[in-house]
Structure formats: C-alpha cells, structure tokens
Amino acid sequence: MYQRDEAGFGQGGGAVALALDGGPRSSLGIAAPVLPELTGWRAAIHDLDLVVDLGARIGSLHWFRGLATCLALCAAPIAFFPKFAALPAPSLAPMAEPQWQEARAIAIAPLGLGADTGRRMAPTDAAQPLADTPERPSIDLVATIGQGDGFARVLERAGVAKAEAQAVAKMVSGAASLADIKAGTRIDLTLGRRARKSDPRPLDHLLFRARFDLKLGVERVNGALALKRIPIAVDDTPLRIQGFAGSSLYRAARAAGAPAKAVEAYIRAIGSRMSVGRDVRSTDRFDIIVEHRRAETGEVEVGKLLFAGLDQGKRQTRLMQWTAAGSTQWYEASGIGERKGLMRMPVVGRMTSSFGMRRHPLLGYGRLHKGMDIGAAYGSPILAAIDGTVAFAGWHGGHGNYVKLNHGSGMATGYAHMSRIVARPGQRVAQGQVIGYVGSTGLSTGPHLHYEVYKNNVAVNPATMSFTTTSQLAGGDLARFKAQLGRLLAVRPAGAAAPEPQKSAEARKPATRG
Incomplete structure (x- = not known):
C-alpha cells in the first residue's frame, strides 16, 4: 500500500524484506511491485501539485502558486457568467378611483388589510332575466x-x-x-x-x-x-326567606337566596328602628318576605320587599310597608309608623335675621321675631321643609302671601312674603316640593322668605329644629293592615328551619329559603 506525503509516494502496511533473488518483498512474503522510473516531461507532470494545501508553507513559492491556481479557478466561472437584462414592456395606465374600488372588491386579499371580497359582479350580456320567479308560500x-x-x-x-x-x-x-x-x-x-x-x-x-x-x-x-x-297560570305566593345573621346580615341574606335589592330594602327598613351594625347579633334571626311570581312556563319575577322581620329573642321587630293618607312607609305590627329626618332649608339663600327679640325695621319698635329671614333672589322657589298638609294658603296680614303646613304631632311650619303661592289648602305636599316663590309682599323691606316653626302653636327657633314624625293607623286602615300582615305571616318557608346556632361568634349559619 502506498501513502502520499510531502516526500512523495511511500510504502505503507507491513515491513519490506529482501527476497532470495535480491528483490524487495513485503512482510507477508509477497513480492513488492517494481515501479518504472519516470523521466523527462512525465516526471515534471508527476511532480506538479495542483491541489496545494494553503494552510502549510505559507509565504513560499509553492503556496503562492496554489493561491494563484485558486483565484484562477474562481475567476473562470465569473467571467463566463451570462448577463440578464430587463425585458422592455409598456406600463399600464393607472386606474380611476371607481375602477380601483371595483377591482379591490372582487380581488382576493387578506381581511386584515380591509378587503371586502365576495361581492358579486354585474351581469354581462350573457345573463338573461327570468320572466317570472316563484316565491315562497310563507x-x-x-x-x-x-x-x-x-x-x-x-x-x-x-x-x-x-x-x-x-x-x-x-x-x-x-x-x-x-x-x-x-x-x-x-x-x-x-x-x-x-x-x-x-x-x-x-x-x-x-x-x-x-x-x-x-x-x-x-x-x-x-x-x-x-x-x-x-x-298563563301564575303562582303569586310570596317568597319567604329566613336565616341567622351570622357575621354579616347582608351576606347571610344573600346566601339564603334573597335578591340584592330586597336585602338592601330590608336593611334600610330595619335600620330605621335600630343600628344594624351595633344592635344586630350573629344569633339574631332575619325574616324576609318579597313579592314572587312563578309562571307555568318556568319564568320567575321577584318584586319589592313586603315584610321585614328580626327575631332577637325577647325583642321582635316586625315591619310591613303600607300606604296611608298618600304616604308610604314602614309600619310596625301594632300599626305605628315612624320616619326620622331633619327639616331641610326651604330656600337657597343666606340668613339675614334670626329668631328672637329685635327692632322691627318698618314698625320701629321691638318685638319677638318668630322666625328667621332668609334673603334670596326674587322668584326663587320655596320648598316644603318636610312632608305635611297645607293648612292655610293666602293673604295673611303683615305676612303677605303666606302658607302654613301641618306635619302632625303638633308640628307646623309657616312661609311668608311670597310673590306667588303654588300650594292649595288641603293639599298634601312632600319634602322638597315647591309651594311658592320668594317675594316681598306684606310688611317687607325686600325679597326674602320669613320662615317659622311652631310646636303646639308656640313659635320655636327653626335653626334648632330636628324632629321625628310619627303616624298611627286606626279604624279601617288598621284592620286592613293587620289582615294583610296576617296573610304574609301565614306564608311558610319551604324545607325545615335552620338549626339553632351556637353562642360563639362564628361564620354565618345556614339559612332556609321558601
């Protein structure tokens, strides 16, 4: 075997020994072939190395000859590389805007680019209209x-x-x-x-x-x-929900199935009698009754809150909403209704004269000023300070145009020097309702409102007033009220009542939904 190295061809494999006849032999005993000696141009071609290792003998003549050979081989294909030139062609005229929109409409383009493909093209002359087309019967x-x-x-x-x-x-x-x-x-x-x-x-x-x-x-x-x-058959039986207040009255009622609006109305009703955050304990039992309608087709309507109850052991709160004398409020089971609220300012302005003794600006002598004067622009609306009934509306001597409202329990308010009266005698007005307009009638030095408050026909300082109105049902109203309350309390919640809670303050207890 022969190997190529820097010294030329050499023998490889086993060692060479001399034969008996003097010729070379291999270690296997096979006579080695004898190569003829090359001379002249054959020897020159044999010694010519076209594939030069450019990584060895860098800088020698042999290396530069190899580099020249490599550059020549690379230049040859580049020199014979064909040339390609653009073919001349006429450019199309730009499309008008209607043509471009038509082409864009019928083209296939991504929807992300705003394409609206799928539009039908106008019919050609090959399309023939039908004489008549059938219609669907219905x-x-x-x-x-x-x-x-x-x-x-x-x-x-x-x-x-x-x-x-x-x-x-x-x-x-x-x-x-x-x-x-x-x-x-x-x-x-x-x-x-x-x-x-x-x-x-x-x-x-x-x-x-x-x-x-x-x-x-x-x-x-x-x-x-x-x-x-x-x-459609409808079951109008109210929905009754009971349970224990637990750590949160609102969350316990919602978990028992009470609608959110009904729970909010329930807390407002109970809050009118006690402090929900301070007085309601985890062992107290709530009782909620709301309007509920179930149709035979499966639909359900939940209406307003009808009854709000809270069982605190020795103390029981039972409230039902009732309308009497045009006013709707929560009444206790005994027929007593109570609504707390502050008197509001009857007109927007500033106080120009307070309650008490003063020298009258027109009469010139000192006397008790039985109200407060509130300066306001001429024609400003005058509002009822609280719900009441118009006891008087008309001219009242030095008061000029005057309105007096009765609020029950001996309370009354007066409004004087009006330019125009809106309220009518016997009319029931709500808090904030317009009853007249600011003027300067009667003994007045300019446009203002003279505002009075009476308790059992005795004038009191309006600036110190904060009172509670209480109403009591009687006669036929009380009988109808108790009859309706009895019908509501007869509604039984579905399922067994919730078990009694332990005395420890723990998570809210299970509730029963009717």
Missing part, C-alpha cells in the same frame, strides 16, 4: 320591540301592510295595554302568499307575550284576523 319572521318603539311600527318594519298593522295593534290594545309591553319582547310572525309582488304579504299568524300571565295571538280565519288569548 315567510316566518321574528321582530323585537325596542325601547320607545310602537307596536304597529314594529309590524310595519317586518313587512306587514300599514293598515293591517294598525288594525292588529287596535285588536291587541283591547286585551292588553300597548304601553305595558316591555322592550325586548319577541314577536313571532308568519307572512302568507300575496297575489302580486308589488303588494305586501298578508299577516297569517302572530304570537307574543303581552304580560307575565298572558300571551296574545292573531290568526287569519276565513280571510279575517282574529285575536286569541292564551292565559
């Missing part, structure tokens, strides 16, 4: 009543003729008030076959829910529309 539609929408207008938008839509609306109004139909109500319609395509389709069928307990349908029978009532 169309089923769904319309929805929007906020502030009209019933007839909804039908017209769905394709019903105007005269027919108004006729249907008149039929429906005879069974249910159109104003009471809630926004979002779904109307199922079926429009039938028409004689000509230019005519609107006739209404064949209509069905919607007019009230929680009533569905209304309109059917075409023998060519005429007829109204059909479909009553």
Whole structure:
C-alpha cells in the first residue's frame, strides 16, 4: 500500500524484506511491485501539485502558486457568467378611483388589510332575466320591540301592510295595554302568499307575550284576523326567606337566596328602628318576605320587599310597608309608623335675621321675631321643609302671601312674603316640593322668605329644629293592615328551619329559603 506525503509516494502496511533473488518483498512474503522510473516531461507532470494545501508553507513559492491556481479557478466561472437584462414592456395606465374600488372588491386579499371580497359582479350580456320567479308560500319572521318603539311600527318594519298593522295593534290594545309591553319582547310572525309582488304579504299568524300571565295571538280565519288569548297560570305566593345573621346580615341574606335589592330594602327598613351594625347579633334571626311570581312556563319575577322581620329573642321587630293618607312607609305590627329626618332649608339663600327679640325695621319698635329671614333672589322657589298638609294658603296680614303646613304631632311650619303661592289648602305636599316663590309682599323691606316653626302653636327657633314624625293607623286602615300582615305571616318557608346556632361568634349559619 502506498501513502502520499510531502516526500512523495511511500510504502505503507507491513515491513519490506529482501527476497532470495535480491528483490524487495513485503512482510507477508509477497513480492513488492517494481515501479518504472519516470523521466523527462512525465516526471515534471508527476511532480506538479495542483491541489496545494494553503494552510502549510505559507509565504513560499509553492503556496503562492496554489493561491494563484485558486483565484484562477474562481475567476473562470465569473467571467463566463451570462448577463440578464430587463425585458422592455409598456406600463399600464393607472386606474380611476371607481375602477380601483371595483377591482379591490372582487380581488382576493387578506381581511386584515380591509378587503371586502365576495361581492358579486354585474351581469354581462350573457345573463338573461327570468320572466317570472316563484316565491315562497310563507315567510316566518321574528321582530323585537325596542325601547320607545310602537307596536304597529314594529309590524310595519317586518313587512306587514300599514293598515293591517294598525288594525292588529287596535285588536291587541283591547286585551292588553300597548304601553305595558316591555322592550325586548319577541314577536313571532308568519307572512302568507300575496297575489302580486308589488303588494305586501298578508299577516297569517302572530304570537307574543303581552304580560307575565298572558300571551296574545292573531290568526287569519276565513280571510279575517282574529285575536286569541292564551292565559298563563301564575303562582303569586310570596317568597319567604329566613336565616341567622351570622357575621354579616347582608351576606347571610344573600346566601339564603334573597335578591340584592330586597336585602338592601330590608336593611334600610330595619335600620330605621335600630343600628344594624351595633344592635344586630350573629344569633339574631332575619325574616324576609318579597313579592314572587312563578309562571307555568318556568319564568320567575321577584318584586319589592313586603315584610321585614328580626327575631332577637325577647325583642321582635316586625315591619310591613303600607300606604296611608298618600304616604308610604314602614309600619310596625301594632300599626305605628315612624320616619326620622331633619327639616331641610326651604330656600337657597343666606340668613339675614334670626329668631328672637329685635327692632322691627318698618314698625320701629321691638318685638319677638318668630322666625328667621332668609334673603334670596326674587322668584326663587320655596320648598316644603318636610312632608305635611297645607293648612292655610293666602293673604295673611303683615305676612303677605303666606302658607302654613301641618306635619302632625303638633308640628307646623309657616312661609311668608311670597310673590306667588303654588300650594292649595288641603293639599298634601312632600319634602322638597315647591309651594311658592320668594317675594316681598306684606310688611317687607325686600325679597326674602320669613320662615317659622311652631310646636303646639308656640313659635320655636327653626335653626334648632330636628324632629321625628310619627303616624298611627286606626279604624279601617288598621284592620286592613293587620289582615294583610296576617296573610304574609301565614306564608311558610319551604324545607325545615335552620338549626339553632351556637353562642360563639362564628361564620354565618345556614339559612332556609321558601
């Protein structure tokens, strides 16, 4: 075997020995071949090394010859590389804006770039219009009543003729008030076959829910529309929820299933009799009754709070909302109602004269000023300081135009020097309601309000007043109140009552929902 190295070809493999005849032999005993000696140009070609190792003998003539050979081999293909030039072609004229929009509409482009592909192209001359196209015999539609929408207008938008839509609306109004139909109500319609395509389709069928307990349908029978009532059975039994207050009365009531608005109203009602944060303990038992309606179709409506109770052992609080003499408030089981509140300022302005003895600016002598004067712009509205009944409204000597309100329990307020009176005698007014306007009538030096407060017909300083009004039901009102309270307390919660809680202050206890 032979190997190529810097000294030329050499023998490889086993050692070489001399044969008996004097010739070279290998270590295996095989005679080594004898190479003929090269001379002349053959020897020169044999010694020429075209593949020079550029990593060895750097800087020698042999190395530079190898570098020149490498550069020549690289330059040869570059020299013979073909040249490519752009082919001349005419440029297209830019498209006009309508053409560009049309091309963009029918092109395939990413939606992220704002493409609107899928648009149909205009028909060509090859398209022939049909003489007549068949129509569907009926169309089923769904319309929805929007906020502030009209019933007839909804039908017209769905394709019903105007005269027919108004006729249907008149039929429906005879069974249910159109104003009471809630926004979002779904109307199922079926429009039938028409004689000509230019005519609107006739209404064949209509069905919607007019009230929680009533569905209304309109059917075409023998060519005429007829109204059909479909009553829905509703269970109006109130929902009664009981449980223990635990660590949080609100969270315990919500966990028992009471609606959030009902719990808020319950806490406000109980808060009018005690401090919820200080007086309610974890072992106290709450009792909530709310309006509840369940339809046979499965829908549920939860209304306002009807009863608020709190069992604290020796003390029981039972409150029911009742309306008497035009005022709605929470009454105790005994028929006593109580509402606490501060008297509000009857007019926006500044105090110019306080309650007490003073020298009258017109009469010139000292006397008791039985109220306070509040300076305000002429014509400013005067508001009732608290709920009451108008006992007097008219001219009252030096008071000029004067209004007096009775608030019960011996309390009364007076408003003098008005430019105009709005309240009428015997009228019941609420706190903050306008009863007149600032003026300067009677013995007055300028536009202002003279405001008086009386307790058992004795004038008191209005600046120090903070009182509670109390009302008591009696007679027929008390009888009806107790009858309604008895019906509510007869409602039993579903399921067994919650177990008695331990005395330790721990997490809220399980509640029972009716």
